Amino acid sequence: SDGSDGSSDMQIVAGTAPGFEPFEMTRDGELVGFDIDLLEAVVDETEYELAEWNEYEFDSLIPALENGNIDVIAAAMTITxxxxxxxxxxxxxxxxxxxxxxxxxxxxxxxxxxxxxxREVGAQSGTTGETVVQEQLIAEGLISDDQYTSYDNYVYAVQELERGLLDAIVIDEPVGATFADNRDVEVAFTFETGEEYGFGVQQDADDLEAALSEGIAAVRESGEYDEITQTWFDS
Ligand code: GLN
Structure with a gap:
């Protein structure tokens, strides 16, 4: 379409999973965070237009993308x-x-x-933290299946940790540090996994992928990436 009818195929819908501060969360009823600002800045560098944000549980994002309900995932998702x-x-x-x-x-x-x-350990369903539990705790015989609880959202896991119903949670370090700042939990230790977050797109969406990747380079170059980082990490 040429876009004149207002429903141009250059319009894209983004999906995210709030509750992963400071990457995506709800504040005063509004979706905000590093990923929200970054994707919007990146899309601004392209011919695409960001029409709306849809919210899902983390483990529903890939199915939503595969079904075509969304065009891009912006959810601190590790490239695996x-x-x-x-x-x-x-x-x-x-x-x-x-x-x-x-x-x-x-x-x-x-x-x-x-x-x-x-120990009783928790993580969020479908995350790399959950993979660590499965591969490095359960498969190694350190904890049993029953000692692991999978949550739809890390927010619920943190609530149970605060109440002493869990002994530990495995979670991305920047988000663990933010929970430690705001809740009655602390980071016991961190361990290197070398994860890198990317925006997810459909497998055949080569043009969108290339445009977003160029957009990421452009916002790094322009200094906007650093501004967004300062907004969400240094305040
Ligand atoms: N980076 C982790 C993963 O990709 C966690 C992401 C999240 O919970 N939003 O699995």
Missing amino acids: EDRQQSIAFTEPYYSANQSVLVQSGGDFAPEALEDLED
């Missing part, structure tokens, strides 16, 4: 080979590692994954 079987990613826009959260002021102070042996 597993996900690349079903979707494509832009160039990376943020680097992160994992952390382990525990209750503040408690006497449990793990320093490494081995110290989580026989």
Whole structure:
């Protein structure tokens, strides 16, 4: 379409999963955060137009993209080979590692994954934190299946950790640090996973992927990337 009817195929719909501060969250009823500002700035560099944001649980984002309900995922999503079987990613826009959260002021102070042996552990469904639990705790025999609880959203996991119903949560380090600032939990330790976040697109959306990747480079170049980082990380 030429766009004159207002329904140009250059319009794209973004999907995200709030509750992952400071990347995406709801404040005063409004969707805000690093990913929100960054994707909007990136799309501004392209011929595309961001028509709306739809909100999902994290583990529903890839199905929503595959179904065509959304065109792009902006949800601090790590680029993984597993996900690349079903979707494509832009160039990376943020680097992160994992952390382990525990209750503040408690006497449990793990320093490494081995110290989580026989503990109650939580993570958010479909995340790389959950993969760490499955591959490095359950598969290694450190905890049983029953000792792992998978949550739709990390917000619920943090609530249970505060109440002492969980011993530890595995979560992306920047988000774990933000929960530690705002809630009665603390980062016990971090461990390197070398994850890189990308915006997710459909596997055949080559033009959109290229445009967004160029847009990411442009906002890095213009200084806008640094401004957005300062807004959400240094305040
Ligand atoms: N970066 C992690 C992942 O991709 C967590 C993302 C999230 O929970 N929003 O799985």
